Amino acid sequence: MESKVRITSGEGGIKHLYVHVPFCPKICPYCSFYKEASDRNRTQAFLDAVLLELDSAPYLQPTTIFFGGGTPSALSTRQLAYLINGLRELLDLSELQEWTIEMNPATVSEEKARLLRSLGINRVSMGVQAWQPELLDRLGRVHSAAQALRSYEILRSAGFENVNLDLIFGIPGQTAEQWRESLLQTIELGPEHISAYCLTYEEDTEYFLRLGAGEFVQDAGRDAELFEQTMDTLEQHGYSQYEISNYARPGKECLHNLAYWTGKEYLGLGPSAFSTVASRRWQNVPNTPDYIKRVRESGSACLCNEIITPDIHRAEKVVFGLRTNTGIPEELVEPWRQPIGELVTEGFVERNAGRIRLSRSGRMVADAIGEMFV
Numbered sequence: 001m002e003s004k005v006r007i008t009s010g011e012g013g014i015k016h017l018y019v020h021v022p023f024c025p026k027i028c029p030y031c032s033f034y035k036e037a038s039d040r041n042r043t044q045a046f047l048d049a050v051l052l053e054l055d056s057a058p059y060l061q062p063t064t065i066f067f068g069g070g071t072p073s074a075l076s077t078r079q080l081a082y083l084i085n086g087l088r089e090l091l092d093l094s095e096l097q098e099w100t101i102e103m104n105p106a107t108v109s110e111e112k113a114r115l116l117r118s119l120g121i122n123r124v125s126m127g128v129q130a131w132q133p134e135l136l137d138r139l140g141r142v143h144s145a146a147q148a149l150r151s152y153e154i155l156r157s158a159g160f161e162n163v164n165l166d167l168i169f170g171i172p173g174q175t176a177e178q179w180r181e182s183l184l185q186t187i188e189l190g191p192e193h194i195s196a197y198c199l200t201y202e203e204d205t206e207y208f209l210r211l212g213a214g215e216f217v218q219d220a221g222r223d224a225e226l227f228e229q230t231m232d233t234l235e236q237h238g239y240s241q242y243e244i245s246n247y248a249r250p251g252k253e254c255l256h257n258l259a260y261w262t263g264k265e266y267l268g269l270g271p272s273a274f275s276t277v278a279s280r281r282w283q284n285v286p287n288t289p290d291y292i293k294r295v296r297e298s299g300s301a302c303l304c305n306e307i308i309t310p311d312i313h314r315a316e317k318v319v320f321g322l323r324t325n326t327g328i329p330e331e332l333v334e335p336w337r338q339p340i341g342e343l344v345t346e347g348f349v350e351r352n353a354g355r356i357r358l359s360r361s362g363r364m365v366a367d368a369i370g371e372m373f374v
């Protein structure tokens with residue numbers, strides 16, 4: 001394949017690349033990411049489409065690459081080698097600092113972990129969610145707690161020195177004691193990074209229907225308590241909260257996510273992936289067969305286009321930046337001087353040395369505060 005991605009070292013280009021792999025070993029009933037059960041007949045066509053899409057893409061010289069999903073590790077070792085080698089041929093990786101892959105514990109093997117490490121992947125984000133069998137069962141997870149532990153050990157033995165573990169709190173029936181156990185068991189393993197998400201009932205999920213049917217009950221007060229417990233426990237053990245749901249050892253923040261939150265340009269490949277380049281944002285069609293067809297026909301699967309005006313760009317920088325521990329320069333919120341002043345008075349936003357960010361109590365209501373700016 002002749003490359004159309006013209007890159008000259010030092011000349012710039014898009015610095016952040018996302019690849020969406022839509023396959024999962026089993027569909028979890030709470031998840032609204034675009035995904036489908038793994039389908040062997042479609043995988044090779046998908047991989048070729050991703051490489052073709054990149055071959056037609058704009059100017060790129062990544063410092064970060066993120067394989068997300070779905071479950072990228074649902075690809076076989078051979079398929080991952082094909083995809084990564086294909087990307088390596090098309091990209092100038094001389095400035096690459098971080099290459100992350102999301103993995104489900106049920107899809108980790110020694111051979112796969114070694115191959116990923118040898119091909120330059122240097123960060124793994126693994127979805128553990130909980131350590132209690134009954135909660136894993138309630139979440140419809142495909143793996144056991146023992147398998148998550150074994151997979152973590154495999155990743156360490158393969159040489160991964162930058163590992164994130166995902167956890168979920170607010171699971172129906174989960175007690176504060178169980179959440180404490182999950183946090184402590186995770187901390188004991190010593191990952192460099194922990195993402196702790198509050199369960200959200202997303203509209204197009206089975207969990208949403210079960211909530212509507214009265215099987216589950218949402219309890220904002222309990223979720224707030226678990227969130228407090230999360231911040232306290234992780235901070236006590238040396239994990240700094242650098243964004244609402246993300247905690248890291250010093251220097252181990254996820255560079256790729258920081259790029260999103262600080263409004264950098266990024267290119268997304270694969271079905272449903274978003275891109276933001278040169279004041280334009282678009283999304284690829286969230287349907288794998290359609291994605292493959294469109295890329296084969298035109299090199300692109302772009303579904304819709306939005307112009308990111310300077311006002312939208314500023315509002316997004318405020319919404320995402322306020323959620324980070326470094327916050328944003330105060331002059332960015334000039335158009336919202338009065339509501340920000342009120343949030344400071346009410347203790348939801350804090351000022352320090354010309355920068356502002358959400359306070360601890362502000363982090364509890366971050367989504368509601370974010371809506372003020374959009």
Ligand SMILES: C[S@@+](CC[C@H](N)C(=O)[O-])C[C@H]1O[C@@H](n2cnc3c(N)ncnc32)[C@H](O)[C@@H]1O
Binds near residue numbers: 068126
């Ligand atoms: C795309 S998944 C990544 C990994 C892999 N697919 C897995 O599940 O192991 C990203 C993470 O999003 C979180 N997540 C997904 N749906 C969620 C929801 N409805 N509420 C809270 N967290 C959610 C989970 O912690 C999950 O690990």
Ligand code: SF4
Binds near residue numbers: 023026028033035
């Ligand atoms: S949580 Fe992960 S494994 Fe489960 S359906 Fe979503 S992407 Fe797939």
